[in-house]
Amino acid sequence: MSLLILLPLIGVLSFFLTAGLRLYALRRSLLDIPNIRSSHSVPTPRGGGVAIVVSFSVALVVMYAEAVLSTDAFWALAGAGLFVAGLGFLDDHGHVPARWRLLGHFIAAAWAMACFGGAPAIYFAGVSIGGVVVNLLMLFYLVWLLNLYNFMDGIDGIASIEALSVCFGAALMYWVSDVPGAIAPLLLLAVAVGGFLYWNFPPARIFMGDAGSGFLGITLGVFSLQAAWVQSSLFWGWVILLGVFVVDATVTLVRRMLLGERVYEAHRSHAYQYASRQYGKHLPITIAVTIINLFWLAPLALAVAMGKLDGGVGVLIAYLPLLLIALKFNAGKPEQRV
DSSP: OOHHHHHHHHHHHHHHHHHHHHHHHHHTTOEEOOOTTOSOSSOEEOOTTHHHHHHHHHHHHHHHHTTSSOHHHHHHHHHHHHHHHHHHHHHHTSOOOHHHHHHHHHHHHHHHHHHHTSOOOEEETTEEEOHHHHHHHHHHHHHHHHHHHHHHOOSTTHHHHHHHHHHHHHHHHHHHTTOGGGHHHHHHHHHHHHHHHHHHSSSOSSOOHHHHHHHHHHHHHHHHHHHHHHOHHHHHHHHHHTHHHHHHHHHHHHHHHHTTOOTTSOOOOSHHHHHHHHHTOSHHHHHHHHHHIIIIIHHHHHHHHTTSSOHHHHHHHHHHHHHHHHHHTTTTOOOOOO
16 A cells, blocks of 8 residues: 555544544543643543554554565564553553553563564664663663653643654654665654644643553654664664653653652653643643754754764753753652642
């Protein structure tokens, strides 16, 4: 099937699936009710991210059937993605204890790595890191990425915009690096997210839920692992593109740990959450994330992919202003309530 035909089909499928999920959630009263840890003020249907999961899974099957996607990539993406999505779905509709969710996340990450035969040697500032060390680092990287994606899905549109920005940025990296075969899966994920984003754009009419956010986190992680096998600089390009989410979530987690807080409890002390309260709306923050991704992170990722900038140096340059922004907006600082 031509990509020009498949792209709109997946986008339309995601759009109507989200609409159906929204009606289902309204009829079953599956609503996210605002509480003191919420960033929204109106009861809103949840679980719309399932539309992304289903739509992209259909695209994966089509790409695999037509030999656009390799066997290892198909099983890594489908196996890890659907497992994490299923775990998130159960948590969305009930409660899965944190320790079991985390165990499931490690299983999914290990599955993805096994499909690719582990992780390749990664070059950082000219030094090669390989063997057991890089495999352990990659395992924790994948688990952290899928979890932080869940943490960062806290205001309207932000998780969808991040996925779109990262997909398009990575597609450009592959284009300039002459790896065109890796572009199609990214575009198909982007249109699957785009169909959902129509309903999730501020003010959101449905939320993504853990099934969708976890699926996006592990899927983007698997894409970056695949990129590492192609070229180490492409992996660092992925790390740069994911910078907004990585820095905010990591700074918040570290600060809360240092303050002795229970890091597994729900909170709203991420920098983006403080910023949304300061500006009184979600839209300015979602737009700001888009601008940072497109005009700061994407150019740096492209420079690394083209060999004009060392990967490790590129990450440091990309992350420094993001760190300052996170600290400016009090990432991880306990919220002072009146």
